[in-house]
Amino acid sequence: MSAPPSTPPASPDPEAPPRPARPALSPSRAADFKQCPLKYRLRAIDRIPEPPTRQAVRGTVVHAVLEDLYALPAAEREPERATALAGPAWERVVAAEPEAARLVAGEDELERFLGEVRTLVRAYYRLEDPRRFEPQSCETRLEVELADGAPLRGFVDRIDVAPTGELRVVDYKTGRVPGPNQETRALFQLKFYGLMLLRLRGVVPAQLRLVYLAGAQLLTYTPEEEELLRFERTLMALWEAVSTAADTGDFPPNPGWLCDYCAYKKLCPAFDGTPPPYPGRPADGESAAETFAESVSD
Numbered sequence: 001m002s003a004p005p006s007t008p009p010a011s012p013d014p015e016a017p018p019r020p021a022r023p024a025l026s027p028s029r030a031a032d033f034k035q036c037p038l039k040y041r042l043r044a045i046d047r048i049p050e051p052p053t054r055q056a057v058r059g060t061v062v063h064a065v066l067e068d069l070y071a072l073p074a075a076e077r078e079p080e081r082a083t084a085l086a087g088p089a090w091e092r093v094v095a096a097e098p099e100a101a102r103l104v105a106g107e108d109e110l111e112r113f114l115g116e117v118r119t120l121v122r123a124y125y126r127l128e129d130p131r132r133f134e135p136q137s138c139e140t141r142l143e144v145e146l147a148d149g150a151p152l153r154g155f156v157d158r159i160d161v162a163p164t165g166e167l168r169v170v171d172y173k174t175g176r177v178p179g180p181n182q183e184t185r186a187l188f189q190l191k192f193y194g195l196m197l198l199r200l201r202g203v204v205p206a207q208l209r210l211v212y213l214a215g216a217q218l219l220t221y222t223p224e225e226e227e228l229l230r231f232e233r234t235l236m237a238l239w240e241a242v243s244t245a246a247d248t249g250d251f252p253p254n255p256g257w258l259c260d261y262c263a264y265k266k267l268c269p270a271f272d273g274t275p276p277p278y279p280g281r282p283a284d285g286e287s288a289a290e291t292f293a294e295s296v297s298d
């Protein structure tokens with residue numbers, strides 16, 4: 001696939017004050033609310049930080065390597081060049097998130113960690129050949145407002161456009177290939193991106209693809225417009241529920257098997273914990289639903 005020419009964005013006004021992030025649903029935060037409203041509240045409204053994990057940091061580094069790879073001319077995207085990008089990508093991640101360095105302590109551990117990154121990058125070449133096409137964009141921020149005002153936001157790892165105009169949305173995954181429960185969440189994410197592209201460009205993506213590097217597998221989904229329109233109604237209802245909960249402060253826990261993996265378990269009433277007081281309405285009188293800013297990590 002080759003990318004059509006694009007218009008560069010206008011330069012921001014240096015005199016203009018920075019705009020606050022608009023509240024929005026991302027695939028991850030929407031899934032959080034569906035899974036457990038309290039988890040959503042502690043993440044998106046209280047913004048209680050979660051300790052980084054080695055697996056999450058490794059995923060961030062791999063994403064950085066693939067982004068850097070596609071910034072190179074196609075002829076230079078050789079596997080050896082790709083794996084050589086691991087060190088610089090790690091340094092950039094640590095510069096942005098210094099706490100990540102604590103998870104990889106010592107030169108021996110760092111070499112093991114970078115070895116894992118390189119293994120995942122090499123696995124990528126068994127699934128796609130980055131020398132054979134030019135993506136339209138990488139790490140693309142998307143924002144759209146649905147007809148009822150529900151705002152959606154997300155970051156797409158890659159968008160490809162065929163010479164004939166068909167769109168392909170690609171998202172990299174460094175974890176395991178999903179089982180039945182996780183596959184439902186993966187398809188939720190793909191439909192989310194598909195709907196955003198439909199509303200932004202007026203085109204149903206021809207293909208939505210998840211690239212699972214650890215298992216060297218592809219999960220490909222071909223959406224239909226009617227299905228995306230049904231999904232749109234689902235997201236509208238979800239946003240209404242989020243907004244109501246934000247105004248009332250009613251974010252009940254929803255205990256389940258995933259609780260053992262939740263960073264907020266000690267704050268959960270279902271496990272004899274006590275969450276912090278709900279922040280409620282801010283002093284300026286805006287509703288809580290108008291103030292919580294989406295922290296995008298998709």
